[in-house]
Amino acid sequence: MSNPSLLILAGDGIGPEVMTEVKRVIEWFGTKRDLAFDVEEDLVGGAAYDKHGTPLHDDTMAKALKVDAVLLGAVGGPKYDALDFSVKPERGLLRLRKEMDLFSNLRPAQCFDALADFSSLKKDIVAGLDIMIVRELTSGVYFGEPRGIFEEGNERVGINTQRYTESEIDRVARSAFELARRRGNKVCSMEKANVMESGILWREVVQKVRDTDYPDVELSHMYADNGAMQLVRAPKQFDVIVTDNLFGDILSDCAAMLTGSLGMLPSASLGAPNADGRPKALYEPVHGSAPDIAGQGKANPIACILSFAMALRYSFDQGDEAARLEAAIEKVLADGVRTADLLGEEGVTPVSTTGMGDAILAAL
């Protein structure tokens, strides 16, 4: 039997640096745990634009559709700010999400004990925080038509369309309920049903999925503005949050920042299961390309390495190996090993991106 396949798209900014450490970890699993992967690499975002004039070449898209999982670094940077909308680095990422049909985006907001002091929130509000945000990723205002800038009378008007079908809501709701069953068994769904009809349909379908197939899971509904407030006020009230593409973009970033250590947070974007039972999947850190520190060895590779741990768990059914990797990272943090984003405490050991990779491999 052939090895499971990975496509690595390191992308822009700090993407390539953090991905270098991920590749060392992947190799370790091949050598030491008999868990070898066939790894291919390619370009995405600005890096792809520089070479091909498009942020995602068709050949890369075809590869992504063929492999068992994609690992992505980050896309974007000031160099590409003036590019036309259609070839901006972000369009490469959005095309991957759409064509792989990755409708369920899992964004954990987890506060690591050793790092609770980095939060701008009081320690007791965030210590032990463990939320999972499930964001719909292939529809809504990100992809709805009509869209564009049009002439109207003697001025221009900018238009985007928020749009959700029942089946789009149904499938992402299911993925949230499934996840909740393996966690705290509680889902909070967020929309603006008091203002938007798409939110009314969202609320109705989520409730129906719960009542029909997940009566054991506790479900509540919250307006998204209140959701933002509650995340800041008392985030530990939540277990799983399910919400649409745009609200999910904002609320998951808000939740991520509560933990104070963005360089630590991974994400998984999952599609429907293939014939072999594996979902189409893309894994990437929550942080961006951080062009200001790119190439300086300052980047924290942990979020990207934890994204590979999510791949082990969700794509390759290797929950134990994922836990092994996560435990190694917790140990390194407990030992006081810190990249530049996490300095400030007494008695810690500052390391470079590579130094952090070394420490994690040693702990493994």
Place this chain on the structure above:
Amino acid sequence: MSNPSLLILAGDGIGPEVMTEVKRVIEWFGTKRDLAFDVEEDLVGGAAYDKHGTPLHDDTMAKALKVDAVLLGAVGGPKYDALDFSVKPERGLLRLRKEMDLFSNLRPAQCFDALADFSSLKKDIVAGLDIMIVRELTSGVYFGEPRGIFEEGNERVGINTQRYTESEIDRVARSAFELARRRGNKVCSMEKANVMESGILWREVVQKVRDTDYPDVELSHMYADNGAMQLVRAPKQFDVIVTDNLFGDILSDCAAMLTGSLGMLPSASLGAPNADGRPKALYEPVHGSAPDIAGQGKANPIACILSFAMALRYSFDQGDEAARLEAAIEKVLADGVRTADLLGEEGVTPVSTTGMGDAILAAL
């Protein structure tokens, strides 16, 4: 000359209780400062629905268009949750905003020295915080057409339309730059121009208004998801934030919660100036109708009283009188007088809604 006119719409939940205290303050200004108002009262939200079967009667709408300023309490409550979308309490408020053309919603997020401990954020992150969020209030996805729930194939689809014309963006940008000039002279504009064409137009128009007519004001642009993160990470980096209706809804609630004392925050919704130079205006607290504590004398009337202070400043050019009222409130807080939402410290004096009104009148 006749007195300036006010329409009071106390609304639902704690609305009537907090408005009772505002009325005492208004009276005080009439008696003691020779600043008399002609005050009329009417219904909005659930209260209006109960009486008229609509959350805003046409007569009330007509009155609102005639007076110099509207003071609103709060709308909504679980009693009305099952009502049809078109007659929900919120529709009353949205109709007022739209027909009065209140395009510029000013939402200060201010941290009161005496209350900094109530924030879930660390004291040094929020102490002295003073942000003004300018939210576009009459357009965007709140009002765009087409909207609704439609049949499509054999399922339903929920649709809303995000829509901004150049002139809609232009006018709210101007109001943000004007405000910035009277504060820290710095505006940050937030959208998702990396994903939405309406955001591209937004960014372009805001930049053009700045370059053409406000070159002295510092302008930056930020994606709304990053905006949510930065608000949590380091809110004091902001002076004025300008953003659209939906982003403004979420980001202003997030910002409000940073201060930890929602019961303290007022807002102003302003339209174009009338012939007499006064803008059409509606003032309301940021907090909602809090049905869980309604009728128990627990509500904090300060947000609603501070909304009247904003009315003195923005509608009646009485900045000194507004400052007098604000100073009285600061004194009462410094003296340790606290409603139920602000208990928890040592050595404070708990008071009822009326007790807080008494204390503020005494301080005046």
